[in-house]
Amino acid sequence: MPIKTYRQAINEAMAQEMRQDSTVIVIGEDVAGGAGCDGERDAYGGVMGVTKGLFPEFGESRVIDTPITESAIMGAAAGAAQTGLRPIAELMFMDFLGVCFDQIYNQAAKFRYMFGGKAQCPMVVRTMAGAGLRGGAQHSQNLTQMVTMVPGLKVVCPTNAYDAKGLLITAIRDNDCVIFVEDKFLYETSCEVPDEMYTIPFGEANFLREGTDVTIVGISNTVNKALAVADRLAAEGISCDVIDPRTTSPLDEESIIESVEVTGRLVIVDEMTPRCGVAADISSIVAEKAFGSLRAPIMKVTAAHSPIPFAPALEDAWMPQESDIEAAVRAVLGYTR
Amino acid sequence: MSLDKKQFLQAYRTMRTIRDFEYRVSDEFGKGNIPGFLHLYAGQEAIATGMCMNLSDEDYIVSTHRGHGHCIAKGGDVGDMMKEIMAKQGGSCAGKGGSMHIAAVEKGMLGANAIVGGGPPLIVGAALSAKTLGTGSVGVSFTGDGGSNQGTTFEAMNLAVVLQVPAIFMFENNGYGEGTAAGYAVGSKDIASRAAAFGMPALKVDGADIFETYKTCKKAVDHCRSGKGPIAIEASITRFRGHFEGDAQQYRGKGEVKRLMKDLDCLKIASDIAIKKKLATKAELKAIDKEVAAYIDEAATAALAAPSPDVSELLTDVYSSAY
Numbered sequence: 001m002p003i004k005t006y007r008q009a010i011n012e013a014m015a016q017e018m019r020q021d022s023t024v025i026v027i028g029e030d031v032a033g034g035a036g037c038d039g040e041r042d043a044y045g046g047v048m049g050v051t052k053g054l055f056p057e058f059g060e061s062r063v064i065d066t067p068i069t070e071s072a073i074m075g076a077a078a079g080a081a082q083t084g085l086r087p088i089a090e091l092m093f094m095d096f097l098g099v100c101f102d103q104i105y106n107q108a109a110k111f112r113y114m115f116g117g118k119a120q121c122p123m124v125v126r127t128m129a130g131a132g133l134r135g136g137a138q139h140s141q142n143l144t145q146m147v148t149m150v151p152g153l154k155v156v157c158p159t160n161a162y163d164a165k166g167l168l169i170t171a172i173r174d175n176d177c178v179i180f181v182e183d184k185f186l187y188e189t190s191c192e193v194p195d196e197m198y199t200i201p202f203g204e205a206n207f208l209r210e211g212t213d214v215t216i217v218g219i220s221n222t223v224n225k226a227l228a229v230a231d232r233l234a235a236e237g238i239s240c241d242v243i244d245p246r247t248t249s250p251l252d253e254e255s256i257i258e259s260v261e262v263t264g265r266l267v268i269v270d271e272m273t274p275r276c277g278v279a280a281d282i283s284s285i286v287a288e289k290a291f292g293s294l295r296a297p298i299m300k301v302t303a304a305h306s307p308i309p310f311a312p313a314l315e316d317a318w319m320p321q322e323s324d325i326e327a328a329v330r331a332v333l334g335y336t337r
Numbered sequence: 338m339s340l341d342k343k344q345f346l347q348a349y350r351t352m353r354t355i356r357d358f359e360y361r362v363s364d365e366f367g368k369g370n371i372p373g374f375l376h377l378y379a380g381q382e383a384i385a386t387g388m389c390m391n392l393s394d395e396d397y398i399v400s401t402h403r404g405h406g407h408c409i410a411k412g413g414d415v416g417d418m419m420k421e422i423m424a425k426q427g428g429s430c431a432g433k434g435g436s437m438h439i440a441a442v443e444k445g446m447l448g449a450n451a452i453v454g455g456g457p458p459l460i461v462g463a464a465l466s467a468k469t470l471g472t473g474s475v476g477v478s479f480t481g482d483g484g485s486n487q488g489t490t491f492e493a494m495n496l497a498v499v500l501q502v503p504a505i506f507m508f509e510n511n512g513y514g515e516g517t518a519a520g521y522a523v524g525s526k527d528i529a530s531r532a533a534a535f536g537m538p539a540l541k542v543d544g545a546d547i548f549e550t551y552k553t554c555k556k557a558v559d560h561c562r563s564g565k566g567p568i569a570i571e572a573s574i575t576r577f578r579g580h581f582e583g584d585a586q587q588y589r590g591k592g593e594v595k596r597l598m599k600d601l602d603c604l605k606i607a608s609d610i611a612i613k614k615k616l617a618t619k620a621e622l623k624a625i626d627k628e629v630a631a632y633i634d635e636a637a638t639a640a641l642a643a644p645s646p647d648v649s650e651l652l653t654d655v656y657s658s659a660y
């Protein structure tokens with residue numbers, strides 16, 4: 001099977017869906033690049049090059065460069081989704097959610113329900129999240145928690161190239177507004193990705209490693225860190241179940257609970273701030289529904305409760321590291337009543 | 338009123354300082370000494386300089402992601418800025434902000450901003466403070482052609498007109514927002530006429546000529562100080578570098594950057610005019626160049642040698658009091 005990067009997998013999912021469904025469009029800032037310029041069109045293909053090549057193939061009516069105007073981009077995508085198109089709207093950095101959140105959470109998320117099931121909003125918001133690139137307080141945040149709490153939105157956090165392609169195709173075909181959160185650390189990572197189109201259902205967790213001592217749930221790239229830790233601990237005879245929920249809304253509660261019923265111990269890793277986050281959410285679900293199975297308190301490994309600092313030493317201290325995950329696993333294993 | 342000799346030499350020094358600062362951070366970035374993203378102001382120096390010469394420390398400015406030049410022109414400490422950009426102790430923002438959040442709050446430089454369109458509403462607030470407290474200060478937001486299209490910018494202009502606050506909306510039209518041309522993204526004839534449609538006077542100026550930017554900015558500042566409400570300026574200019582350091586700039590035409598760097602170099606334009614007008618001699622300008630070069634080198638050397646912030650700083654300054 002061919003090896004493809006996360007970036008290529010996402011690009012391929014869009015291109016293949018666009019070939020077979022002429023209502024799919026891509027809209028955003030510099031999704032092609034070069035609009036109105038003397039130089040090349042498709043100069044960027046998105047700031048990370050993820051949409052590169054779509055413009056030459058599908059042209060300017062389907063790959064639309066916009067001014068810097070996130071509210072109007074998201075609103076236009078929602079309005080177009082309500083009236084026959086299937087837009088993939090790009091929000092360059094997830095931090096910019098602040099600029100356009102109303103159009104997403106008061107508009108796109110609520111059409112169907114508010115209008116008694118008579119409207120729909122088949123749009124995808126592709127966005128990029130994640131710290132560690134020294135982007136500072138306004139270019140590093142993962143705000144998955146902010147969209148996960150909104151009824152009506154579906155939220156996808158692909159953690160490898162294979163999942164990214166299958167989940168994006170599902171997202172484009174879905175009739176609700178889907179927030180597709182790409183982790184900027186993963187664009188260069190690669191794995192086997194089929195050339196054919198395939199879908200991965202929402203709400204189905206991926207078991208990355210099976211174990212019996214501790215369940216580790218990781219969101220976005222933290223699951224890859226958790227996997228590395230689990231691999232190392234296996235050498236010591238510590239056996240971890242590593243679960244990637246793949247979508248935070250819907251959330252595959254059942255798989256997490258089933259795993260905790262075996263291990264009795266849960267560590268949740270997430271690169272978001274600790275209060276009211278996805279880790280806190282999963283923790284509350286397990287405490288409520290699998291209390292009897294728990295042999296130790298649930299541990300959350302999250303970022304610190306602060307804006308994201310610029311200096312590398314501070315940013316590294318801010319985000320969850322493999323050493324933090326390892327310490328949490330040892331702590332739940334060492335817990336005695 | 339045009340720049341006199343003393344003012345001109347000061348303007349030249351500021352522009353040269355910005356230019357050298359930017360080229361030095363570009364070098365240091367290339368050597369791996371600067372983390373994160375870097376957007377340079379090289380080429381646009383006459384705009385920040387012409388504006389800030391008309392302001393005092395009691396006046397306010399807000400800036401963009403391309404904020405080093407605004408910060409220097411407003412009197413920000415170059416040594417502290419260099420440390421900030423290199424993520425070192427003693428940086429203007431304690432190493433927590435970086436290039437995109439460079440600030441000199443004590444000098445009225447309320448911050449660079451990594452959210453395009455984040456600044457204009459803030460300057461309406463600063464101007465509201467000035468009006469309410471009767472300080473006589475004015476507020477200036479520097480915004481790009483790209484940022485001129487954000488809803489926040491439109492709302493800020495309208496609110497400034499409604500409240501009649503002393504705010505100046507300075508639009509630096511460098512032709513591009515990332516890789517998209519202003520001619521494509523700005524739907525109106527130009528940015529100035531759109532600002533005027535909100536109900537304020539709007540001026541246009543050649544952003545490469547310090548004599549012109551100074552004069553036009555003075556008009557705007559005088560307008561605000563005399564209580565006549567907000568005003569806008571559109572300055573046309575180019576950027577010498579890519580959108581960010583490392584930008585391949587394939588969207589720019591063949592030879593475009595080279596040509597514009599020759600035709601629109603504010604430092605060259607300034608020296609040519611000054612020498613012709615006998616405001617300065619070649620030797621005087623050369624002496625300034627030498628002093629500035631040494632000054633920037635000293636700042637960079639000190640920043641390179643400074644230690645990184647201590648990890649114990651991570652949770653300080655999230656709130657104003659113990660939490």
Ligand SMILES: Cc1ncc(C[n+]2csc(CCOP(=O)(O)OP(=O)(O)O)c2C)c(N)n1
Pocket residue numbers: 029068070092096099401402403451452453454480481482483484485511513514515580
């Ligand atoms: C809300 C928001 N949208 C998009 C971006 C990404 N971005 C950063 S700078 C920039 C271009 C800004 O263009 P302009 O306002 O003309 O300023 P210039 O870069 O030319 O100085 C873009 C799109 C951002 N930082 N914030």
Ligand SMILES: [Mg+2]
Pocket residue numbers: 481482483509510511512513514515
């Ligand atoms: Mg611009």
